[in-house]
Amino acid sequence: MSAFQDAIDDYRYLMNRDYPRKALLKLVGDRYRLSRGERNCLFRGVGKTTESMSRYKKIVDSKEISDVPLGIDWYNVLITVDSYLRGFPLFVADDGIVRDSSGVYGNFHVKKTTERAIKEIITCIEMVKAEKTEIYLDSPVSHSGDMAYILRKKCTDALSFPFNIEVVSSADYFLKNYQGIIASSDSIICDNADRIFDLARFVLFTRFHYEPPRLEKLYS
Numbered sequence: 001m002s003a004f005q006d007a008i009d010d011y012r013y014l015m016n017r018d019y020p021r022k023a024l025l026k027l028v029g030d031r032y033r034l035s036r037g038e039r040n041c042l043f044r045g046v047g048k049t050t051e052s053m054s055r056y057k058k059i060v061d062s063k064e065i066s067d068v069p070l071g072i073d074w075y076n077v078l079i080t081v082d083s084y085l086r087g088f089p090l091f092v093a094d095d096g097i098v099r100d101s102s103g104v105y106g107n108f109h110v111k112k113t114t115e116r117a118i119k120e121i122i123t124c125i126e127m128v129k130a131e132k133t134e135i136y137l138d139s140p141v142s143h144s145g146d147m148a149y150i151l152r153k154k155c156t157d158a159l160s161f162p163f164n165i166e167v168v169s170s171a172d173y174f175l176k177n178y179q180g181i182i183a184s185s186d187s188i189i190c191d192n193a194d195r196i197f198d199l200a201r202f203v204l205f206t207r208f209h210y211e212p213p214r215l216e217k218l219y220s
Helices: 003-015 021-031 036-045 049-056 074-086 114-128 144-158 171-175 187-192 199-208
Strands: 070-073 090-092 098-100 133-138 163-168 181-183
Touching: 003 021, 003 036, 021 036, 036 098, 049 187, 070 074, 070 114, 070 171, 074 090, 074 098, 074 114, 074 133, 074 171, 074 199, 098 199, 114 144, 114 199, 133 144, 133 171, 144 163, 163 171, 171 187
Parallel strands: 070 133, 070 181, 133 163
Antiparallel strands: 090 098
């Protein structure tokens, strides 16, 4: 058994006993001499069993989205798909949702891979045929206004149903009480949602024929 697997087991065990997450990450990370990437995976992939199971039960299939509003945490989805195109490890977390190991959220910048990621995400949004799609971009992320402009143009050309794109101070605020299905891997949003669609996973499977491994298999 790898050191990473041992670290997962210890981290999960202590999480279930309500140890503080950040202090626990340092404790377990130092104990097993984990790299920064491994620590990111541990932090984003392992949760309390009760919380993970609660999120898992909320996940819906793409067929359940037809004629239902879909709220999208744009940068959350974009970064996951973009991370795949850049070669960062992706994994299925304890709650059954795909996450990336890049840890770049607050420092995201458009790269050569980003245009492809945007194109494939919008293609998949059209495929699920929601009643309407509402896309939220966090304004603290650099050039969100420019990103929104690009999205409005591309969505106008590609989507056959109503959509709305907003730059907001926090996507969490709007999505954690969203009346419909949400597309995000953000824990706070998922914990408050009624239903979750893993849009990034749908894009990866549908457009790239890629199914990320479970976290336990990532460094084995």
